Amino acid sequence: MCNPGRGCKPDGVTCVHLLRACAHLGALDFGERVHRYIDENGYGNAINLRNSLIAMYSKCGNLDKAFQIFQQMTERNVVTWSAMISGMAMNGNGEDAIEAFKEMQRMGVPPDEQTFTGVLSACRHGRLVDEGLRLLEHMEMEFGLQPNVYHYGCVVDVLGRAGLLDQAYKLINSMRVEPDATIWRTLLGACRIHEDFALGERIIGHLIELKAQEAGDYVLLLNIYASIGNWNKVADVRKLMKEKGIQTTPGCSTIELDHKIHELVVDDDSHPRKKEIYETLREIEQQLKIAGYVAEISSELHDMDSKNKGDALCYHSEKLAIALGVLSTPPGAAIRVANNVRICIDCHNFAKLLSSVYSRKVIIRDRNRFHHFEQGHCSCNDYW
Ligand SMILES: [Zn+2]
Ligand SMILES: [Zn+2]
Structure with missing residues (x-):
């Protein structure tokens, strides 16, 4: 049996798991140590480890390092491209992410759901309304991939933030998948930005139907009412939260x-x-x-x-x-x-x-x- 601390050596699979944990925690220093260990032990060329390193560095905010690893790779699969595109998207390099998406197609690597998650996130963070709508359509028509609720959510977010609240609402209602609480919340957030309390109230209705209301939803609604100075409504919502025993998630x-x-x-x-x-x-x-x-x-x-x-x-x-x-x-x-x-x-x-x-x-x-x-x-x- 393997006994930690008694000469049992972590292998490549262990390193993949460690890198995933580092990515999750944002633990860059530890991730760098795992990277050194991988190189010292000659695991460095395995494509899944390289992919995990790209994801780890991206999620720890060191995009340059992620890109460096990406560039050094002689073989790249769809996971490699998706990791790089997601990394660029989440670090605010939306244009680069879309460029990379085009490049992977030129290289003959067909995108999968994960790739679209990355590139649609790029549209979301980069406020790219037209690009987002176009990609969502291409996903199905050109690549035969069924968008999931997250993919739709990215486009709903871009539309909502751009003030196209009705179009976003229509998109949710026309989806071929069931809307979940998250997508309604995304639009609720846009209602707060654009102070649309009528739609905000309708969305709370959908959340109640899903039995999914959380403190955050009420906080958003509160913010909508507060921003238009409707303090009576603010008091009502606070009372409702108290009655329902709803507590906020501590940051x-x-x-x-x-x-x-x-x-x-x-x-x-x-x-x-x-x-x-x-x-x-x-x-x-x-x-x-x-x-x-x-x-x-x-x-x-x-x-x-x-x-x-x-x-x-x-x-x-x-x-x-x-x-x-x-x-x-x-x-x-x-x-x-x-x-x-x-x-x-x-x-x-x-x-x-x-x-x-x-x-x-x-x-x-x-x-x-x-x-x-x-x-x-x-x-x-x-x-x-
Ligand atoms: Zn910021
Ligand atoms: Zn704060």
Whole structure:
């Protein structure tokens, strides 16, 4: 029997699993160690390992490294191309992803569902309405692939954000697959941006039908009502949430420091270095305020139960993780954070400003995508 720690050597399959775990956690340092191990042990040429490395580096926000591996490969299969296209899409290089998609076809590699997941995500992040619609059609007509609900969801998102809410709603109703809660939520998010509460209410109806309403849906609806100043409706929704006992998902961020993953939650008070973290956070805020930072307290009602919204925003887990990063790494070092919820406007502003005031790259992977902050700018162009 294999006994860990007693000379049992991890093989290629183990490495694939390890890389998958690193990708999931955003653990770049550990992933690099696995990469070295793979090369030292001569597993490096196996195509599945190379593909896993591309996925790991992409998901840890190091797209250059992923691309380098991709370029060095003499043999590329559909998984290789899909991993590279997805990596480009999630790191904000939508145009490159679409170029790569065309290139793979020129090379005679037919795309599969996974490839379309990547290229449609690229359209989603790059606001490419026409390209998204065209690809969705080609997927079926040209390649005989049945789009799944995620594929449709990407196009619904692009349409919705572009303000084409009716077209997005029609697309959902015309799908050949059953709409799930996620796709309705995508459109609900667009209703918030465009302040369409009538459609928002209809979507809540669909979610209730699916018995899938979650706190986040009500928060979105709350935001719609709050943005149009309908405080009576806001109170109604809050009451409803209380009656139904609906609780919000706490935001949770992870950061890797010295080969160890630190997990922080909203208003964290369990971390052993909490005192230093909060001190650093306050110090950062002071610095950012000088540079013009104003907490966006009206933005997103992430934390429903908080009495004091201004405070609650200060303690979103992203900010705590960034503070821990500032505190634990040398000046100028990049800070990489992975987060389980969509980043809010306030944390986004905070990270953007910090990247210029502290001259640090900040890379945040939120629930949907990557944000590469550098010199006061984000790779998502403030669109996420
Ligand atoms: Zn936030
Ligand atoms: Zn961003």
